[in-house]
Amino acid sequence: xxxxxxxxxxxxxxxxxxxxxxxxxxxxxxxxxxxxxxxxxxxxxxxxxxxxxxxxxxxxxxxxxxxxxxxxxxxxxxxxxxxxxxxxxxxxxxx
Amino acid sequence: xxxxxxxxxxxxxxxxxxxxxxxxxxxxxxxxxxxxxxxxxxxxxxxxxxxxxxxxxxxxxxxxxxxxxxxxxxxxxxxxxxxxxxxxxxxxxxxxxxxxxxxxxxxxxxxxxxxxxxxxxxxxxxxxxxxxxxxxxxxxxxxxxxxxxxxxxxxxxxxxxxxxxxxxxxxxxxxxxxxxxxxxxxxxxxxxxxxxxxxxxxxxxxxxxxxxxxxxxxxxxxxxxxxxxxxxxxxxxxxxxxxxxxxxxxxxxxxxxxxxxxxxxxxxxxxxxxxxxxxxxxxxxxxxxxxxxxxxxxxxxxxxxxxxxxxxxxxxxxxxxxxxxxx
Numbered sequence: 446x447x448x449x450x451x452x453x454x455x456x457x458x459x460x461x462x463x464x465x466x467x468x469x470x471x472x473x474x475x476x477x478x479x480x481x482x483x484x485x486x487x488x489x490x491x492x493x494x495x496x497x498x499x500x501x502x503x504x505x506x507x508x509x510x511x512x513x514x515x516x517x518x519x520x521x522x523x524x525x526x527x528x529x530x531x532x533x534x535x536x537x538x539x540x
Numbered sequence: 541x542x543x544x545x546x547x548x549x550x551x552x553x554x555x556x557x558x559x560x561x562x563x564x565x566x567x568x569x570x571x572x573x574x575x576x577x578x579x580x581x582x583x584x585x586x587x588x589x590x591x592x593x594x595x596x597x598x599x600x601x602x603x604x605x606x607x608x609x610x611x612x613x614x615x616x617x618x619x620x621x622x623x624x625x626x627x628x629x630x631x632x633x634x635x636x637x638x639x640x641x642x643x644x645x646x647x648x649x650x651x652x653x654x655x656x657x658x659x660x661x662x663x664x665x666x667x668x669x670x671x672x673x674x675x676x677x678x679x680x681x682x683x684x685x686x687x688x689x690x691x692x693x694x695x696x697x698x699x700x701x702x703x704x705x706x707x708x709x710x711x712x713x714x715x716x717x718x719x720x721x722x723x724x725x726x727x728x729x730x731x732x733x734x735x736x737x738x739x740x741x742x743x744x745x746x747x748x749x750x751x752x753x754x755x756x757x758x759x760x761x762x763x764x765x766x767x768x769x770x771x772x773x774x775x776x777x778x779x780x781x782x783x784x785x786x787x788x789x790x791x792x793x794x795x796x797x798x799x800x801x802x803x804x805x806x807x808x809x810x811x812x813x814x815x816x817x818x819x820x821x822x823x824x825x826x827x828x829x830x831x832x833x834x835x836x837x838x839x840x841x842x843x844x845x846x847x848x849x850x851x852x853x854x855x856x857x858x859x860x861x862x863x864x865x866x867x
Contacts, residue, residue, distance in 0.1 A: 478755065478790055478807075478808070479754075479790050479792060479807050479808070479837070479839075480595060480597060480611070480839065480854065481643075481657070481687075481689060481704055481737065481739055481754065481792065484611075484641050484657055484658065484687070485687060485704070485705065488657075488658060488687065531705070531737070
């Protein structure tokens, strides 16, 4: 019984991690300078339907966008919002 | 060209470069004209509890209280002048009295004005934290905001708002009715009177309006009629950043002391710079680091009546207090 609980827990943890990671996108943004920029990027990307969370690392210029389950982030939409925030999108990938 | 000519050419080039460096040093890098400031104390660490911060971004001092924008915790925290926590107000949201990302702060007529970057409005609170009213909403039209970073209040109650993405300073009456603006809406400019992501604005006792022109790495000054008066920050104040005295690397906050000396948060240079009202460099405080008296991005500044300087140390999630050495 104990083994079964441990195995179930591990499977659930693995599934949760994989599913969550599958709905995240990594954007490389050029020109981020300060919190005003970081908040700007967050604000613009958050206005896309289905965006659940946006994390910005100003130093590296990496933005991680988490989408709601089953919702895809289109590169075109992300590029447009990054441009509106005053920056340019260098790369776009699904994590 | 033979080797003798090349050597001659290089020697002349070397002399020209040296002469240029000397000229830049003489004309564009002023020396300190005041005693240094010394680190007094600091408080705060990363977190959500009272006295902790998650991205502190703005500061105001009134009498014996220090008000701090705690941006990602969506609240204002209030301390005494020695960093002892007194109270907090605001919560995450866009309802009355709620905050998105509070940025630079101003206190006028016993009210606290908060530039709310996320909710595109100016929130006005009593100093006790009671919500009074909010001004403006999202947009690019007259009286609308696109991520306001700072606000100043004139003696007659008029507001001047640094509209970050709007690339303009908006002049509103006390009720938020549009009176005028400087800068072209949504258009970046580097000539006098134009802006490149303005972050903050402050009004001197003589009515002159000082703007932290964020990514132009300069301060611009206007008279009460909105006419451009002067600018400073690097050579010709024309978007040239640098680490030298009087130069900036992204300006994020501006404030005055009782004599109308100007204090500027110089974000990427990890310091606060102090200038005369005319823009003459006086002194600076701080450098990069995590130790005492060091900044990991200086984002905001305010000055107490006794001359103590309070600075927001953004990435170290703390507030620093400095005082000037006696001559």
